[in-house]
Amino acid sequence: MLQKTGTGTWLPAWVPETTSTISIxxxxxSIVQSATGGYDGSMLNGLNILPSYTGYFNLNNGTTGLNTASVFIGGFLGPLVSGVMADRLGRRPAIFWGSAMTIVGVILQTAAQNIAMFVVARIILGFGSAISGIAGGVYLAETFPSRWRAWGVGLLNDFYYVGALIAAGITLGTGQWQSTWAWRAPSLFQAIFSLLCILTLPFIPESPRWLVRQGYYAEARVSVAQTNANGSLSDPVVIAIFKEIVDTLKWEKENVHDMTAVEIFRSPSARKRLLIGMSPGPFSCIAGNIIASYYFGSELDTAGITNTNDQLKANVVLNVWCLACCLIGTHLIARWGRKPTAMLSQILLSACLFIIGGLSKIYASNPHGASSSLVYGNVAVMFLFQGFYSIAWTPLLYLYPPEIMNYSMRANGMAFSSFVLNAFALVFTFIMPIGLGNIGWKMYMINASWDLVILGLIAYYWVETKGKTLEEIDALFEGEKHSSVPDIEKVRRGQKEIDTVVVEEQLTAELGPVSIKH
Structure with missing residues (x-):
């Protein structure tokens, strides 16, 4: 059964009765951005070796790079407006418009007649993907119950590898076609993720936190009930969560207000939240993943794996391995917490880079006399490195930032985090090959040392958010919780009780008689 639910926006909702169905x-x-991104990267890797694609556009090294990298131009521009869109239009409408723009970009990319049309299409595609990805991360963090948030938001970026695997399979299948559809068909299929998202949006509620901030209190309470207690408005957990949201957002409205990018930097507490919240982006870039990704193909060539099909198969195996590792990492994040999992990943990454650097030094000293076991050992550690990276950084990139940032800065803060991530990725993409070319194996050692510094920063500055609602995380930064209700997970587990009658009276006194707005 579906229940017609108010959303406070033009986008209506008919929501299922069970919380588990809603969670799915x-x-x-909200998997659009990562699945689309993973699909895009894997698809372009495949297309760049297809004569039907390179020949159609008469590509050289410069235009190949332009065609491939143009999606990141849109990725830079999208964060500039995504925060404002998510705050003003609502989380679901922002996801809708981002997905719609992505579909427009995909259609234009598929129909491209020349390089200019292809590049413009990919800019639009990247722009839409950035908007839907940022809005999706904020929406999931605000809507998933705290006990499932690690899985709910962590899987958002894990689906990068799902998209990559689908693209790898499709490009392998169409690569033998003797027409431009060898590359147009994989391109067109890229729209499936955004289309699936748009078809799903009418069956999920709006973010309860956005609804409370806009004054849609009854709708917000219904949303909390639907996502936590199968729609039961009288459930003690629902009442406690709703009261906590109302109290916290009331305090923010009176003391913080909506924070623009400039205002975020003026407040010491907001600056601290922003710096910690955005740190997964640059930390993941500095970790060394760019080196491993950049040199994986060269390592395979060196190992004697030069056949194109064999390299594509190896890439599929790598994506399967990384998908398995990021799922294991998401489980660890849910069980151990964000901080311990990130520290474990950093330790493993540093060890791998030191080993890769050592093996590369041995190989560089005598490349012609290097044994195959040395080269294959280096490739094996590369595989391990990519997997260890996926344990923490793949799920944390979208999970940790919205947890750390409060409502007033969450959407703009997530946009800034995405912008910084793209900026660091661009810088390190240029720096790493130059460093490897000039100092070779020493670059791995330097990168491993950076990772140890990051390990120290995580250990000292990061705060643990496991098992806390977004409002309860405020106490870690503000020194106090802005609501009188007990911690939600304690209420859920029966360790704490609330007097629902008293809380209902407090809500009535604070909000007045609440009715559904139309």
Whole structure:
């Protein structure tokens, strides 16, 4: 059964009765950016070796790079407006418009007649993907119950490898076609993720926190009930969560207000939240993943794996391995916490880079006399490195930032985090090959040393958010919780009780008689 639910926006909702069904739909609606991104990268890797693609556009090294990298131009521009869109239009409408723009970009990319059309299409595609990805991360963090948030939001970026695997399979299948559809068909299929998202949006509720901030209190309470207690408005957990949201957002409205990018930097507490919240982006870039990704193909060539099909198969195996590792990492994040999992990943990454650097030094000293076991050992450690990276950084990139940032800065803060991530990725993409070319194996050692510094920063500055609602995380930064209700997970587990009658009276006194707005 579906229940017509108010959303406070032009986009209506008919929401299922069971919380588990809603949670699955929530996840489907928000995997767009990572699945689209993973698909895009894997698809372009495949297309760049297809004569039907390179010959059609008469590509050289410069235009190949332009065609491939143009999606990042849109990725830079999208964060400039995504925060404002998510705050003003609502989380679901922002995801909708981002997905719609992505579909427009995909259609234009598929129909491209020349390089200019292809590049413009990919800019639009990247722009839409950035908007839907940022809005999706904020939406999931605000809507998933705290006990499932690690999985709900962590899987958002894990689906990068799902998209990559699908693209690898499709490009392998169409690569033998003797027409331009060898590359147009994989391109067109890229729209499936955004289309699936748009079809799902009418069956999920709006973010309860956005609804409270806009004054849609009854709708917000219904949203909390639907995502936590199968729609039961009288459930003690629902009442406690709703009261906590109302109290916290009331305090923010009176003391913080909506924070623009400039205002975020003026407040010491907001600056601290922003710096910690955005740190997964640059930390993941500095970790060394760019080196491993950049040199994986060269390592395979060196190992004697030069056949194109064999390299594509190795890439599929790598994506399967990384998918398995990021799922294991998401489980660890849910069980151990964000901080311990990130520290474990950093330790493993540093060890791998030191080993790769050592093996590369031995190989560089005598490349012609190097044994195959040395080269294959280096490739094996590369595989391990990519997997260890996926344990923490793949799920944390979208999970940790919205947890750390409060409502007033969450959307703009997530946009800034995405912008910084793209900026660091661009810088390190240029720096790493130059460093490797000039100092060779020493670059691995330097990168491993950076990772140890990051390990120290995580250990000292990061705060643990496991098992806390977004409002309870405020106490870690503000020194106090802005609501009188007990911690939600303690109420859920029966360790704490609330007097629902008293809380209902407090809500009535604070909000007045609450009715559904139309």
């Amino acid at each position: 739909l929530l996840l489907i609606s």
